[in-house]
Amino acid sequence: MELGMKRWIALIVIIALAGAAAGYVIDAPFAPLASGAWRQTAAFLDDAAASLVALLGYGGAIAAPLVIGAVLCVPLLLMGRTGTARPLPGPVWRPEPLAEDEEALPGKPAAIDPDALLPRPVVLVRKARSRSRDWFGDSSWLGGLPKLAGIPWPRDRDGAPLPFAAQIDLAGIAAACPEAPLPAAGSLAFFVGTGAVVPVPAGNHEFSTPPPHLPPAYDEGGFPLPRHASRLSHDLFPFWPVDAVAVPLPEDLRDPHELGNEEAVENAVTAWLGTRYPLRAGPLEVQEPVERVWWHGAIHLARLFHVALDEASRLIEKRAARTGGARGDVELLGADPATTPLRLEAAQRAFDREDARLLACKAQHAALAQVVEAMDGFTADRDPWTPLANEELGVLRDVIAHVNRDCADLVRHHAPETIAQLAAFSLRAMVSGPPEALAQVSDAELARINAGYRLANRHQHEVFGPGGSSRTAHDDHRGDILLLQLAYDDMMEWNWGEMGLYQFWISPADLAARRWDRVSLTFEEG
Numbered sequence: 001m002e003l004g005m006k007r008w009i010a011l012i013v014i015i016a017l018a019g020a021a022a023g024y025v026i027d028a029p030f031a032p033l034a035s036g037a038w039r040q041t042a043a044f045l046d047d048a049a050a051s052l053v054a055l056l057g058y059g060g061a062i063a064a065p066l067v068i069g070a071v072l073c074v075p076l077l078l079m080g081r082t083g084t085a086r087p088l089p090g091p092v093w094r095p096e097p098l099a100e101d102e103e104a105l106p107g108k109p110a111a112i113d114p115d116a117l118l119p120r121p122v123v124l125v126r127k128a129r130s131r132s133r134d135w136f137g138d139s140s141w142l143g144g145l146p147k148l149a150g151i152p153w154p155r156d157r158d159g160a161p162l163p164f165a166a167q168i169d170l171a172g173i174a175a176a177c178p179e180a181p182l183p184a185a186g187s188l189a190f191f192v193g194t195g196a197v198v199p200v201p202a203g204n205h206e207f208s209t210p211p212p213h214l215p216p217a218y219d220e221g222g223f224p225l226p227r228h229a230s231r232l233s234h235d236l237f238p239f240w241p242v243d244a245v246a247v248p249l250p251e252d253l254r255d256p257h258e259l260g261n262e263e264a265v266e267n268a269v270t271a272w273l274g275t276r277y278p279l280r281a282g283p284l285e286v287q288e289p290v291e292r293v294w295w296h297g298a299i300h301l302a303r304l305f306h307v308a309l310d311e312a313s314r315l316i317e318k319r320a321a322r323t324g325g326a327r328g329d330v331e332l333l334g335a336d337p338a339t340t341p342l343r344l345e346a347a348q349r350a351f352d353r354e355d356a357r358l359l360a361c362k363a364q365h366a367a368l369a370q371v372v373e374a375m376d377g378f379t380a381d382r383d384p385w386t387p388l389a390n391e392e393l394g395v396l397r398d399v400i401a402h403v404n405r406d407c408a409d410l411v412r413h414h415a416p417e418t419i420a421q422l423a424a425f426s427l428r429a430m431v432s433g434p435p436e437a438l439a440q441v442s443d444a445e446l447a448r449i450n451a452g453y454r455l456a457n458r459h460q461h462e463v464f465g466p467g468g469s470s471r472t473a474h475d476d477h478r479g480d481i482l483l484l485q486l487a488y489d490d491m492m493e494w495n496w497g498e499m500g501l502y503q504f505w506i507s508p509a510d511l512a513a514r515r516w517d518r519v520s521l522t523f524e525e526g
Helices: 005-027 037-079 170-176 262-274 295-334 341-379 390-406 419-431 443-452 471-476 508-512
Strands: 085-087 122-126 164-169 187-191 196-200 240-246 481-486 501-506 520-524
Touching: 005 037, 037 341, 164 170, 164 481, 170 240, 187 481, 295 341, 295 390, 295 419, 341 390, 390 419, 419 443, 481 508, 501 508
Parallel strands: none
Antiparallel strands: 085 520, 122 240, 164 187, 187 196, 481 501, 501 520
């Protein structure tokens, strides 16, 4: 694919700037030759060039901008050859083959007619939370545990169990969308990671016991599927039952031979949903002044500080190494008779900067360690679903203000900036949590969440339809059936990167043959 004009311009600009920077290092200093207002600018650039030479040596300082320019050019070149869809490895877990009379989902469907109208998109709308109904008795749900009816939990090629994401009742899909090309009984359990789809026979099954060494599903208040477990990690996503809602579409938007109408379909789905459910304008928020914060939020804050303190120790080690390297450069240049005063001065300034950063980091580390110790005592043996008293809430406000002021470098990506963010975090956990947690949510807050936060943030969780994806993804799966799309959803802690989408695809032939092992899982930016 040819690069577009804008991409060519960007490449030329990057190459020109890299060459100019390398040339400046070669010919510097320029300040003695400059006059007027340009002298100050030239002096600044001369200082930067000298610092670079002090850190990398003369040859390294010349090569550095050229290498950086080359690195920046690579993504631009690749953008012309790849789309945004990032296919993940297909399911590597394979169930033991069953005899025909033992199949999990009996009654094989006939081959799918390629000229038949496409099935209507079925949006999975999270159910309203009620204090009076069994939250865990529904037949379709997101998160929590699956009901596998004794079928082994799927694993990746290394033997690690896969994170569970959703289980969808096929009878519910058939009731909402009778033209659905799926079995009309049983359910499908969906797992992310490398991906797997497990067919489960109809019946009243118990929730499966999670296997040992289940990898973390998400970090509370952070991102899903973290590479390593931490104090913030949870093995299961929040549990939330869903309703299957088929979206009516005109026949021209369901024509299997009509190409390029994916955006029109998604717009029609969004417009129809907007007449029945409030579309999301953003994540769940709590407005100031905050009336209640629960110990759940304070305990979470203490965990955040522990993680920040652990990472600060590693940061100090890195900064100490950089300071030591800068000190060594000063000593090396000072012992070299050929070193110019300008180069030695630049190296000394570089050392002073690194040393100041190291000292500041150590001071913040000491302050944060005191906060961690105090918060551990403050939150010890507290019931997470009990609200803080006014005095305790004042202490929490002071702690947040203190760490954001005096430990800013260490907690910037960890601590909330306001007490309202902490309250919203707890509300998300409480509204999908156990009855004792839900009991602490006020009627007004519960009504607000039920009324305005049942849809995903942007794209929707859905079965069938083109899904919310790029043209590249549509082209890669042209003719395939979208078995399930899992969208970005803060209420599920599905904060997929770049508002991304997990999508399970299957070909019509594989669907007719019930080859669930051939489902393809992809992830792409939303």
